[in-house]
Amino acid sequence: MKKTASDKILMILKMRGKITAAALAKELGITKEGVRLQLVKLTEEDLVETTSKREGVGRPVTYYSLSEKSTSKFPDSHAQMTVELLQSVKSLLGDNALDLLINDREKKIYQRYEDELKKATTIEKRLTKLCKIRSDEGYMAEWKKEKGEYFLIENHCPICAAATECQGFCRSELNNFRQLMGDEFLVERVQHIVSGEERCTYRIREKDNIL
Structure with a gap:
C-alpha cells in the first residue's frame, strides 16, 4: 500500500527523533508549506508534538517529534x-x-x-x-x-x-x-x-x- 505524506512524516520522525519543518520538507522533496499543512493535521490528531529551541539570535526554532499516542502507528508484534x-x-x-x-x-x-x-x-x-x-x-x-x-x-x-x-x-x-x-x-x-x-x-x- 502506498504511503501517504503523513505516513512518511511519521516514519521520518521515528527515525530522526526531533526535526524542523524545513528539514522535513528537504527530506521529502516538497514545499515547506506542504509540510506545515501535514504537521498541523498530525498535531491536531495528537500524533505529533512541538518544542521550541532558541538557537542564537532571532525567533526560537520549532522542532517536531512523535507523541506517545503515535506509538500505535509502530506496533509491537503480538x-x-x-x-x-x-x-x-x-x-x-x-x-x-x-x-x-x-x-x-x-x-x-x-x-x-x-x-x-x-x-x-x-x-x-x-x-x-x-x-x-x-x-x-x-x-x-x-x-x-x-x-x-x-x-x-x-x-x-x-x-x-x-x-x-x-x-x-x-x-x-x-x-x-x-x-x-x-x-x-x-x-x-x-x-x-x-x-x-x-x-x-x-x-x-x-x-x-x-x-
Whole structure:
C-alpha cells in the first residue's frame, strides 16, 4: 500500500527523533508549506508534538517529534499475547525453561543471520546486510560511521513488550551482534529503548584501535 505524506512524516520522525519543518520538507522533496499543512493535521490528531529551541539570535526554532499516542502507528508484534505466553512459561516451568527458550531462539537467529551475511566480506557490507534483515523484521535499522567508530541504530523494537517483560531477549540480541561482527570488534549497547530511550544504538569499534 502506498504511503501517504503523513505516513512518511511519521516514519521520518521515528527515525530522526526531533526535526524542523524545513528539514522535513528537504527530506521529502516538497514545499515547506506542504509540510506545515501535514504537521498541523498530525498535531491536531495528537500524533505529533512541538518544542521550541532558541538557537542564537532571532525567533526560537520549532522542532517536531512523535507523541506517545503515535506509538500505535509502530506496533509491537503480538505484544499482549507474547507477554502472556512468557508469563505462563515462567509460572509453569520456571526461569530455567525461559532461559532455554531464549537461548534456543538466539542460536536459530544467529545461524539465519550468519547464513545471510556469509558473503559480506567487510564490516560495512555486513552492517548493510544486517540492517536490511533487521528492517524487514520491523526494527527500522540503519548504520553510520563517525570518527572511526560504527553505530548500528534500531529506531523501533517490534518485540518491545516481550523485551520489557524479559530482558534476556535484549541480552540475546547483543550476543548475536557481537558474534556477527567478529572477534576483532567490540560491540556495546549505548542506547536502549527498554530503558526509555528513543532507539537502541550499538557502538562497534575495532579492538586494536581502543586505547
